[in-house]
Amino acid sequence: METGSIPIDDLSGGLDLYRTLESGQTYLWRREDGRMYGGEPNPVAWYCTVLNGTEPTFADVSDGGPAVIRARQRDGTLEWQSTDGVDGETAVRRLLRLDDDLESIAAGAPADPLLAEAYAAHDGMRLVEDPAFGTLISFICSAQMRVSRIHGMVKTLADEYGRPVSFDGERYRAFPTPEELAVATEAELRDLGLGYRAPYVARTAEMVASGEAHPADARELPYEEAREYLTRFVGVGEKVADCVLLFALDFDEAVPLDTWIRTAIEDHYPDCDRGSYADTSRAIRERFGDEHAGYAQTYVFHHLRTGE
DNA sequence: TAGATACCTTATAG
DNA sequence: ACTATAAGGTATC
Numbered sequence: 001m002e003t004g005s006i007p008i009d010d011l012s013g014g015l016d017l018y019r020t021l022e023s024g025q026t027y028l029w030r031r032e033d034g035r036m037y038g039g040e041p042n043p044v045a046w047y048c049t050v051l052n053g054t055e056p057t058f059a060d061v062s063d064g065g066p067a068v069i070r071a072r073q074r075d076g077t078l079e080w081q082s083t084d085g086v087d088g089e090t091a092v093r094r095l096l097r098l099d100d101d102l103e104s105i106a107a108g109a110p111a112d113p114l115l116a117e118a119y120a121a122h123d124g125m126r127l128v129e130d131p132a133f134g135t136l137i138s139f140i141c142s143a144q145m146r147v148s149r150i151h152g153m154v155k156t157l158a159d160e161y162g163r164p165v166s167f168d169g170e171r172y173r174a175f176p177t178p179e180e181l182a183v184a185t186e187a188e189l190r191d192l193g194l195g196y197r198a199p200y201v202a203r204t205a206e207m208v209a210s211g212e213a214h215p216a217d218a219r220e221l222p223y224e225e226a227r228e229y230l231t232r233f234v235g236v237g238e239k240v241a242d243c244v245l246l247f248a249l250d251f252d253e254a255v256p257l258d259t260w261i262r263t264a265i266e267d268h269y270p271d272c273d274r275g276s277y278a279d280t281s282r283a284i285r286e287r288f289g290d291e292h293a294g295y296a297q298t299y300v301f302h303h304l305r306t307g308e
Numbered sequence: 309t310a311g312a313t314a315c316c317t318t319a320t321a322g
Numbered sequence: 323a324c325t326a327t328a329a330g331g332t333a334t335c
Contacts, residue, residue, distance in 0.1 A: 024330065143331040149318070150330080195316025200332080237332050258330040276310080301330075313335085321327080 001168055002088045005077040006098065008124075013102020016124030017073040018042050020096060023302040024147045025247045026128045027138035027154040028175055032070070037151045045072035048130075049165060049174035050091060055131045055216050056248075059091040066174035068167035069095065083167060097126050110289045114268050115296055118303035127298060128247055132215040133208060134175040135248035140200050140235040142243070147305075156192050157181065157201075182209035200235025207233060219249050224278070226251060238277045246294040253290050255281060255297040260304050 008015050018041035021029045031037070032045040050058040051065025059082070061067045067083035069091050078098075082088030093099055106119040134154075141153045154175070161176035161184055182205040189198035208214055213233070218226035226249070230241035239258055245251035255261065257277055265272050265284060272283035288296035 139330080140332095142329095144316085144329050145331095146319075146329050190316075193317065195318095196314090196332090197316080231332095235332065239331060243330075256330070259328095260330065305330085311335105313333105315332090315334105317329100319327105319329090322325090 019125035118299035178208035181205035
């Protein structure tokens with residue numbers, strides 16, 4: 001096991017691991033205490049798994065993986081552990097976007113009461129950069145679901161189809177690869193409680209496993225074309241596409257228009273409601289400051305959802 | 309091209 | 323206990 005620690009003070013804008021991992025942007029990190037979601041915040045530890053492949057490579061895993069990356073925030077430091085032979089610090093810096101200049105992102109946000117309130121209320125919340133395939137599948141599952149239940153569905157997929165990994169005397173489950181998930185049938189997934197998302201997940205996993213398309217391919221495209229590209233996957237509309245772009249593919253201008261953001265638009269930015277998704281998206285992106293509009297989205301979403 | 313509707317399941321409210 | 327409602331939407335018509 002490799003270990004290390006990163007002083008929070010060294011990070012511009014600090015870090016709040018709890019807010020970062022439980023603000024509804026990622027379903028690929030899991031709590032060590034076995035809770036599905038919520039409960040005591042820091043200093044609980046979270047873990048995720050990474051592997052080599054066609055997705056963004058977060059760590060060069062000698063046997064290809066999966067490798068475990070574990071993180072805990074305690075006493076002003078971010079403590080991390082990783083599977084032997086993995087550069088855990090590099091991985092954790094990328095996964096948690098620790099090199100984002102959060103202070104200047106917040107300071108540079110457009111002058112706006114709601115935005116200012118949201119940034120002020122949730123210090124240290126960062127965007128994540130998750131593996132593309134797992135993000136695609138988990139946000140397909142997210143349709144008409146509560147955040148807490150999405151965690152449960154993703155855990156079910158990992159337990160059923162993911163590979164077991166031993167780490168630090170514990171057994172973990174990796175999120176399944178496209179090939180591993182592609183063996184799942186619609187009927188099986190329905191039995192696991194995915195409901196109408198079952199055929200979406202099955203078909204999309206097949207599409208990626210067969211090489212027909214890969215979500216990471218959208219990286220090469222301009223933003224709006226990338227969003228369009230992702231909608232070829234079954235169960236992926238514009239909103240889910242934006243989530244994948246923002247939380248996995250480094251498109252910081254993406255603003256997923258979910259129910260919370262639509263409510264925010266209705267209540268605070270009615271002039272940005274242009275009817276269609278594409279036009280409303282352009283308007284709110286501009287209002288949130290194009291370059292980091294996705295950061296603004298994440299803060300406003302979390303702010304409204306937590307009611308803080 | 310825009311608008312309405314069905315869709316699985318479950319936690320929560322009444 | 324029982325029913326209605328809504329939950330980070332998408333596909334289809």
